[in-house]
Amino acid sequence: MKKTRTRFAPSPTGYMHIGNLRTALYEYLIAKSQGGDFLLRIEDTDQERYVEGALDVVFNTLKATGIDYDEGPGKEGDCGPYIQSQRRDIYKKYAEILVEKGAAYYCFCTKERLESLKTSDEALGTGFNYDRHCRDLDPEVVAMNLAAGIPYVIRQKMPLTGTTTFTDAVYGDITVENKTLDDQVLLKSDGLPTYNFANVVDDHLMGITHVVRGNEYLSSTPKYNLLYEAFGWDIPVYVHCAPIMKDEHHKLSKRNGDASFFDLVAKGYLPEAILNYICLLGWSPSGNEEFYTLGELEKVFSISGISKSPAIFDIEKLTWMNGEYIKRMDDDRFLGLTLGTVEDVFKNAGAAVPAPEVLKKIALLVKTRISTLAEIPEKIGFLAALQDYDTELYCHKKMKTDREISLKALGIIEKAFGDSPEVKENFVSDKIYEFLLGVAAENELKNSQLLWPLRTAVSGLPATPGGATELAEILGYDETMRRIADGIARLS
RNA sequence: GGCUCUUUGGUCAAGCGGCUAAGACGCCGCCCUCUCACGGCGGAAACACGAGUUCGAUUCUCGUAAGAGUCACCA
Numbered sequence: 001m002k003k004t005r006t007r008f009a010p011s012p013t014g015y016m017h018i019g020n021l022r023t024a025l026y027e028y029l030i031a032k033s034q035g036g037d038f039l040l041r042i043e044d045t046d047q048e049r050y051v052e053g054a055l056d057v058v059f060n061t062l063k064a065t066g067i068d069y070d071e072g073p074g075k076e077g078d079c080g081p082y083i084q085s086q087r088r089d090i091y092k093k094y095a096e097i098l099v100e101k102g103a104a105y106y107c108f109c110t111k112e113r114l115e116s117l118k119t120s121d122e123a124l125g126t127g128f129n130y131d132r133h134c135r136d137l138d139p140e141v142v143a144m145n146l147a148a149g150i151p152y153v154i155r156q157k158m159p160l161t162g163t164t165t166f167t168d169a170v171y172g173d174i175t176v177e178n179k180t181l182d183d184q185v186l187l188k189s190d191g192l193p194t195y196n197f198a199n200v201v202d203d204h205l206m207g208i209t210h211v212v213r214g215n216e217y218l219s220s221t222p223k224y225n226l227l228y229e230a231f232g233w234d235i236p237v238y239v240h241c242a243p244i245m246k247d248e249h250h251k252l253s254k255r256n257g258d259a260s261f262f263d264l265v266a267k268g269y270l271p272e273a274i275l276n277y278i279c280l281l282g283w284s285p286s287g288n289e290e291f292y293t294l295g296e297l298e299k300v301f302s303i304s305g306i307s308k309s310p311a312i313f314d315i316e317k318l319t320w321m322n323g324e325y326i327k328r329m330d331d332d333r334f335l336g337l338t339l340g341t342v343e344d345v346f347k348n349a350g351a352a353v354p355a356p357e358v359l360k361k362i363a364l365l366v367k368t369r370i371s372t373l374a375e376i377p378e379k380i381g382f383l384a385a386l387q388d389y390d391t392e393l394y395c396h397k398k399m400k401t402d403r404e405i406s407l408k409a410l411g412i413i414e415k416a417f418g419d420s421p422e423v424k425e426n427f428v429s430d431k432i433y434e435f436l437l438g439v440a441a442e443n444e445l446k447n448s449q450l451l452w453p454l455r456t457a458v459s460g461l462p463a464t465p466g467g468a469t470e471l472a473e474i475l476g477y478d479e480t481m482r483r484i485a486d487g488i489a490r491l492s
Numbered sequence: 493g494g495c496u497c498u499u500u501g502g503u504c505a506a507g508c509g510g511c512u513a514a515g516a517c518g519c520c521g522c523c524c525u526c527u528c529a530c531g532g533c534g535g536a537a538a539c540a541c542g543a544g545u546u547c548g549a550u551u552c553u554c555g556u557a558a559g560a561g562u563c564a565c566c567a
Contacts, residue, residue: 009567010567011566011567013567043567045566045567046566046567107565111565114564114565118564127493127494127495127562127563128563128564129563153565171496171497171498174496174497175496176495176496177495180494180495180496180563181495182563182564184564184565185564185565187565188565189565190565192565194564194565194566194567195566195567196567198567199567214561215497215498215560215561216560216561216562216567217561217562217567218496218497218561218562219495219496219497219561219562219563220562220563240497242497242498242560243560243561245560248559249559249560251560277504280504280505280516281504282504284504284505284506286506287506287515288506288514288515288516290504290515290516290517307504307505308497308498308499309497309498309499309560310498310559310560311503311504311505312503312504313503313504314503314504314517314518316503316517316518317503317504317516317517317518318517319517320516320517320518321516321517327530368529368530369528369529369530370529396527399526399527433526436526437526447526448526448527450526451526451527452526452527454526455526455527456527459527461527461528462527462528463527463528463529464527464528465528465529466526466527466528466529467525467526467527467528468526468527469526470526
């Protein structure tokens with residue numbers, strides 16, 4: 001049994017979209033689940049599409065997600081170079097071998113001729129197919145043209161009759177009539193290979209055993225098989241994946257302005273949550289467990305769980321999963337990720353930055369209440385600066401409070417705090433809570449009739465991360481008293 | 493248009509001839525509770541359609557419909 005080898009072969013466009021990333025992930029997982037190698041190959045045969053810095057996007061994304069490659073640019077193995085533009089001579093050689101074998105031929109047709117062919121085909125309403133004008137050129141003519149330096153391409157010579165069948169690990173056997181196959185270009189007039197050709201040559205030379213890619217290549221796969229057969233090479237296992245969709249009709253794409261991996265990270269999503277979620281889009285594990293680390297996936301992933309139909313990217317579920325990752329994260333890592341953000345909220349509001357321990361408490365308060373890191377500022381802004389609010393907030397049926405009761409309650413709290421140095425000395429949530437319950441009882445008030453007004457006065461919000469006493473502790477005695485006084489003023 | 497593929501709740505999906513058709517997100521209700529959230533419990537919600545095959549079809553076959561892909565010197 002040959003060692004499993006897969007490859008991620010992006011063309012450097014400067015944008016790593018979620019679909020590409022998932023393909024890379026599946027390729028990586030297939031290799032790792034079978035103890036194999038995962039390689040990175042850059043497909044930059046289209047010189048017109050060259051984008052500066054695009055390679056870094058690929059490298060950075062793989063790095064951020066932990067998808068390490070065993071061979072590739074910067075990590076040379078035995079099959080380099082791993083950048084197609086540096087393998088130019090290889091393709092030419094193999095294209096010529098194919099010509100010798102009679103499976104390909106030189107074509108000297110001009111672009112103009114092909115254009116007119118195309119327009120007449122379109123007029124007929126059929127798809128374009130090369131008319132095979134040069135397929136049976138006299139060898140002497142070919143030699144003369146070549147000697148004269150006339151530009152040429154090399155085309156694949158498709159069988160005119162019969163059928164070709166290939167097997168896909170996801171879709172099963174697929175058969176097509178050979179006569180529907182176009183004599184596609186293998187080597188372009190600039191001497192560089194087309195994607196279809198470079199792919200086959202490189203996959204063979206690099207020992208790729210599983211070709212994983214989007215199912216838009218399903219219809220060109222018969223041509224691949226014919227190529228492998230013409231060379232006498234082993235045909236790899238094909239694994240075609242259905243796309244990730246933005247909605248019912250559109251794929252996720254840069255054109256549609258859809259988020260790339262780094263866009264999502266910038267929006268507060270964690271790389272491991274993104275990876276976990278997209279893995280589940282189009283693949284399902286054998287049990288009901290949905291949470292997997294990359295390491296766990298390397299063990300449980302299997303091709304049989306890959307689905308045939310497209311999956312719509314559901315940001316709601318990703319958001320939920322991201323929230324779960326945040327909740328399960330250990331506090332130290334969470335603090336490392338968020339303390340700076342919390343501090344900035346105070347700086348940006350022009351408020352005094354609280355002590356480090358307080359900053360920590362604030363961050364932890366918010367930990368179970370956010371789904372993305374980006375939600376932090378909006379959740380805690382009120383701690384830095386109390387915004388104007390409507391006294392209607394003091395009215396709450398279930399808490400049995402209204403403006404009148406609230407005014408009374410705030411007065412009671414203000415006095416109780418002022419009269420109790422021991423509370424001021426030890427202004428922590430538990431103590432305050434205990435203390436206020438006592439105060440409520442003494443005044444024959446429901447707990448909620450004291451706590452709701454306090455929370456409202458201290459926050460000015462209908463909902464807050466943390467209860468009245470937690471917020472009071474964070475704000476500290478002085479600021480709490482100030483906000484209580486402010487509340488009393490508003491209610492008077 | 494030709495060729496190819498796809499079709500289970502709003503979404504992701506399990507199912508691989510016999511099930512009250514899993515689970516998750518979202519939604520709704522209840523409980524917990526110093527607000528919100530977390531957590532717990534419960535609920536509504538699906539086999540595109542039509543023929544076959546079969547004792548029996550979500551599952552197999554063939555049509556139909558709807559969607560998608562592909563038909564470049566782009567990948």
